[in-house]
Amino acid sequence: SQQGEEDPQALSIQEGENATMNCSYKTSINNLQWYRQNSGRGLVHLILIRSNEREKHSGRLRVTLDTSKKSSSLLITASRAADTASYFCATDAGGSYIPTFGRGTSLIVHP
Amino acid sequence: DAGVIQSPRHEVTEMGQEVTLRCKPISGHNSLFWYRQTMMRGLELLIYFNNNVPIDDSGMPEDRFSAKMPNASFSTLKIQPSEPRDSAVYFCASSLKVEADTQYFGPGTRLTVL
Numbered sequence: 317s318q319q320g321e322e323d324p325q326a327l328s329i330q331e332g333e334n335a336t337m338n339c340s341y342k343t344s345i346n347n348l349q350w351y352r353q354n355s356g357r358g359l360v361h362l363i364l365i366r367s368n369e370r371e372k373h374s375g376r377l378r379v380t381l382d383t384s385k386k387s388s389s390l391l392i393t394a395s396r397a398a399d400t401a402s403y404f405c406a407t408d409a410g411g412s413y414i415p416t417f418g419r420g421t422s423l424i425v426h427p
Numbered sequence: 428d429a430g431v432i433q434s435p436r437h438e439v440t441e442m443g444q445e446v447t448l449r450c451k452p453i454s455g456h457n458s459l460f461w462y463r464q465t466m467m468r469g470l471e472l473l474i475y476f477n478n479n480v481p482i483d484d485s486g487m488p489e490d491r492f493s494a495k496m497p498n499a500s501f502s503t504l505k506i507q508p509s510e511p512r513d514s515a516v517y518f519c520a521s522s523l524k525v526e527a528d529t530q531y532f533g534p535g536t537r538l539t540v541l
Contacts (some may be wrong), residue, residue: 347528358431358518358532359470404470413526414483417462417470 319343319416320407326422335392337421339405340385348381349406349415350390359404359417362390397427431533433519439539445507448536451500452521460530461494461504462518470518476502477525509540 320341329335339348347366351359365372365381365388372379378391392399402422406415432451440446452459460475474484479496487494491510496502506513516537520530 349528356535358520358534359530360532361529364528414472414475415530416472419469 319345319409320348320405320418322403322405322418322421324421325419326424328424328426329395331395331397331425331427333395333425335395335399335423335425337390337403337423339388339390339407339418341388341405341407342386343409344383345407345409346413347408347415348379348388350377350379350388351404351406351417353402353404353420355401362403392423395423395425397425399423400425431519431521431531433517433533433536435536436534437537437539439541440509441541442510443508444540445505446509446513446538446540448504448517448519448538450502450504450519450533452502452519453531454500456521456523456531457499458522458525459496459502460520460522461502462520462532463515464518464535465515473504475525482525506538509538511540514538514540 320339323338349364350362353359363374365379376393381388402420404417404420406417408415434449458477461473464470473486474494476496494504516535518535520532522530
């Protein structure tokens with residue numbers, strides 16, 4: 317089964333709004349990563365947060381990690397139509413550094 | 428840097444035929460991963476290599492699937508014989524090392540088995 321599961325499965329917003337996606341996982345992790353996949357393309361790494369970190373920023377992206385709740389969130393501020401894509405979280409179960417991907421959140425940003 | 432290169436980008440074949448997917452990882456990367464993506468099962472790790480050696484092939488669905496990495500710059504994923512349920516997008520990804528922070532994905536090969 318998937319280690320990480322994203323929520324919601326789909327999200328539709330207007331340009332300029334913020335988009336928040338969540339990821340829940342089952343076992344302890346070393347790292348959690350977020351990737352983006354544009355339609356018909358491969359996945360692109362966005363950001364990594366380590367188990368001892370609580371928050372990380374990269375441009376318009378903000379990732380939080382709550383290890384007590386086994387969850388992470390990805391916030392995209394001031395969204396743009398170009399942010400339309402699927403977003404995946406990838407987690408590694410404690411003893412392995414190989415990430416397991418969730419099913420993703422499909423984000424549509426309307427211009 | 429050209430990134431991870433996969434060929435072909437699209438493959439349509441008939442059930443029972445042999446299919447070979449190819450991947451060229453980023454130069455200098457020591458780890459290579461093969462994934463399969465479907466709507467039903469999401470993104471599944473099939474096999475990964477470290478320094479050209481297969482480390483874990485537990486994700487390979489059955490004996491019809493095989494993967495090789497004869498050198499640091501080339502890997503193949505072969506399906507023989509192919510079946511309609513093998514239809515999916517197959518991705519290759521590489522990283523500096525197995526425990527690297529970032530995997531770099533290729534554009535994928537969309538396989539359709541009729």
